[in-house]
Amino acid sequence: MSLHQRSPESLPVAIIGAGPVGLAAAANLVERGIEFVIYESGDEIASSIRQWGHTRLFSPWKHVVDPASRRLLEATGWQLPAPEGLPTGAELVENYLEPLAALDSLAHRIRTGVMVEAVTRRGMDRTRTALRASTPFLLRARTVEGVEEFTARAVIDTSGTYAYPNSLASSGLDPLGLADVTDRVSHALPDVLGRDRERFAGRHTTVVGAGHSAANTLLALAELTEQEPKTRITWLIRNASAVRVTTSDDDGLAARASIGRRVDALVTAGRIAVVDRFEIVRLGRTDDGVRVYGSRAGELVEHDTDLVVSATGLRPNLAMLREIRLELDEIIEAPKRLAPLIDPNVHTCGTVEPHGFAELTHPEPGFFLAGMKSYGRAPTFLLATGYEQVRSITAWIAGDITAASNVELKLPATAVCSTVCS
Template identity: 85%
Template sequence: MTLIDLTVTSLQQRSLDTLPVAIIGAGPVGLAAAANLVERGIDFVIYESGDEVGSSIRQWGHTRLFSPWKHVVDPASRRLLEATGWRLPSPDRLPTGTDLVEQYLEPLAQLDPIASRIRTRVTIEAVTRQGMDRTRTARRSQTPFLLRARTDDGVEDVTARAVIDASGTYERPNSLASSGLEPLGLADVADRVSHALPDALGRDRSTFAGRHTTVVGAGHSAANTLLALVELAEQEAGTRVTWLIRNASAVRVTTSDDDELAARANIGRRVDALVAAGRITVVDRFEIVRLARDGDGVRLIGARNGELVDHDTDVVVNATGFHPNLDMLREIRLELDEIVEAPRRLAPLIDPNVHTCGTVEPHGFAELQHPEPGFFLAGMKSYGRAPTFLLATGYEQVRSITAWLAGDVAAASRVALVLPATGVCSTDASGASGSGCC
């Protein structure tokens, strides 16, 4: 490299450093990234597709988390908040999603150094490098990122020195069909299929009251919904609950009485008791192939023991888990595990066939790096299709990432994380996973 080349590279790097870090998603992990960047003195902009921070959590705000307050608040965020007089709610109490938003995320987002950097109602449709598609290599690391942003006023391109994609997975549910493809006929009955974690006792009560609901999935989302529907059945005559699973037996949402998150352990025991009492009907070994409208209800057509069978219901709840939106990253050089769709070096640490929420090893920027320098997946999206994510894990991820962005490699490399001991988080050997709640 000539002296002229070195000078050009140095000027490009200085120019790059004047740009903000782009954070995609104003959920707990995105806001934690912002708090860490504030402490590091690095500029940033948060792009949130919803009307408010924590927009995905607000959709399941009625659900109580199984992690207490002491495990769901980011340390850097806590320091910023406590400097203003904020105090952590009762550490051992379990917040609902609404509690998490109103008592933590909203106050955090209202802090002056963060509030001025949040852009709501902005959907990032694509991420690339300025003037470069994924095939261009020369001076790539010195070239700004370009994000295509859709707003109420149209589409614009914005630039950034680095990107932390913490946009989550809640908006991308897995398919009801075991093939991973949408089952045939879904469009004809879409109005009878609910997203995971509906508010069956509140906002969505009229959808389920007096009807037969079939919950599909084997994780904590399914379990929480089943519990709510059984409670609704006690209040509303004619309400029936079926649990449809793909295996011969339901995956336990916990398998250990030593689970340090007592609420998580209790979910599985409560569901088991209700199944034993006949208040939840289990349909096992059912592989959905097609959906069809049946009067005002839905007919699920599937394979069971090699034969085609039907299951009739009024409403279906899709609690089969979630997957990341990778379409927006087509021009980014990603290195993803071919099975889990997590960063390749992270995947063995979170493989749901081996690990539970509480056995995931500490990890940071090194495990989250891609061939695209300065680009990181963080939070639930970094786990791809693995359901073993806890908020505390995401907070340590962004602490390490922001230290690396600040040039503090020593701090970025010192990853430490103490997670509560856990039983099975929520998965089965066939990959029919559900989701946990933090």
């Protein structure tokens, strides 16, 4: 039987992204006896995490290992690292994700260096309805060999959001002049004390953003100032205060709760200069750095700095899904039924209700967003949430509606979370 004649049920499930949630989806499918293929854009698994691997998570080991993955690993003699210990991103990869991906049941089903550029139905654009649900999915991807296409019975998109930052400008568009200063603007969570040290040492860095990614970079820069006294730090935010970094003393994650206090102490001590209520409009190049143009309280203002770190949050790449029938919230770009449960104006990580396939369902049967990408622009994602999502989704794919509907989630209480440091 040729590939084009195969029924959807005989095809594998396509998982986009070999990060923690994508690998967790694979582990659940292994336990269900369902074939799958993982398509990872990087040359190695967990390519995004490796970029911020120097950063320590504020969730301990006991919260960042998927239950199905743990069962597969422990069957080979693997042991969970100290449950209360806080891994860095690199430790998460080395001590958990790499051993998981190396298992015989997963390894030969992972394809790295495959950038999925579009998802559709085979022979159908989004306007065609007849026989749609029974038609296989088609994934078009760019590989080292060129452009390839793959078919699948279902698609779980866990490709994340790290590669797609929000704009520095308050309008949501790239600020005018960005193309002229890209070499002086850094993505979120640069390795200030490691591989990027030379770039930041002895220079004036302005960190833009009001979340935990910004806070982590501020803390690293403050440590750098102790070793390189000429290093200067400015924290630029568009609101009157950085409410997302403010945490309570009863936060269920102690490491998360300490971040805000430590940054506040550095601000009070004068080691971090704060520029608040600054709405960025345009960037310009100077001889030594960047000039940031904006408005503050209705007045035009300028701010000069050597380097800018963009820590303004992340957003999903939806362009690759243009031919898929999505039902997304008009504000945070999360699945419509999920959005009210994760709205950052109402919820923190610890107050997110359990949710699974039902809340993640779209008008496109068999297609799911999961993991960080399912949260759209909401910064309240924790890995434990993503693991329960894919457990439910894979149960639905297996036809086990009882297990798919029985969602449970125990999260650390209170506070606001980072999109990349859960």
